[in-house]
Amino acid sequence: MPKFSNNQFTSDPSKGTTSSSSSKDGVKCQNCGFTHTGECRKNSGACFRCGKMGHHIAQCLFPDPRNGPAGGTTPNKPKENKPNARVYAITQEEANNSNDVVAGTILINNIPAYVLFDCGATHSFLSKRFAKKLGAKPDNLAEPYRVATPANRILETHTLYRDISVLIDNQSFKADLIQLNMVEFDVILGMDWLAKNHAIVDCHGKTVTIQIPHQEKLLFHGKTKE
Structure with missing residues (x-):
């Protein structure tokens, strides 16, 4: 009679669980x-x-x-302050060194804003200074966003502006913007907004194309801030 070890078993190889x-x-x-x-x-x-x-x-x-943890949580374990958002460029120098960004001026809530389209940012952000111009009431979050910056700093913020208007090629789109302390950009539109609106960022051509299904393409021409 063949002998089998308790450590040996066989299952469906396509699921990657066959092991010795x-x-x-x-x-x-x-x-x-x-x-x-x-x-x-x-x-x-x-x-x-x-x-x-x-x-x-x-x-x-x-x-x-x-x-x-299996079978309950560990008491008195300190909460980890890991980032749940990331931004790759919050200064003009960082933007110039990145291959994943396009910048230019567009209307945010009908106010001219210098905006960075950043493929490396997980979320979308606005500066504290520009937030004062919006005339919109923010949500104060119970749990903060912890944002990782290019300088390996973690910035915390409890402030979120929902359904802010972004005007491109005379068509309005909505964005949820996390307030962040930054100086050289008014707004950063990250992957949450870009993916939602089927946006394609052409860094070489400095353009952003929005291709919504069954609609005409919308095009934004960016440029470098003087």
């Missing part, structure tokens, strides 16, 4: 080479850390749900 070694953290997956539990995320293209689509582990800002 195991531990309390899961099993070593022959599909991706890492130790994990559940279905292998390499097959779906999901982030290896959080399991969400649309980014990879190097850009992930979310915790791994598989690393949560």
Whole structure:
């Protein structure tokens, strides 16, 4: 009669769980080479850390749900102040050194604003100075946004302006803008706004094209601030 080890098992190779070694953290997956539990995320293209689509582990800002405490939480454990938002350029110098931005002047709530279209920013932001011009009432958040900056600083803010008008090519779009202490830009429109509005940023041509399905293309021509 053949003998089987308790450490050996076989399952569907397409799920990446076939292995000859195991531990309390899961099993070593022959599909991706890492130790994990559940279905292998390499097959779906999901982030290896959080399991969400649309980014990879190097850009992930979310915790791994598989690393949560089992059977209750640890008492008196200090809360981690990890960033939940990221901005890549908040000064003109940083923008000039980036290959993922286009800048120019557009109307924000019908007020001329110097705006940065930033593919590297996870969210959209406005300066504290420009916020005073909006005439809009912000939301005061119970949990702050913790924003990682290019200088490896973490800035906290509790202030969010919702449904602010962004006018491009005579058409208005809505944006949720997080208030942030910055000087050289009035507004930064990040990936949340760009993805929602099907925007394509052409850094070489200094243009932003908005291609909404079944509608005519809208085009913004950016330029460098003098």
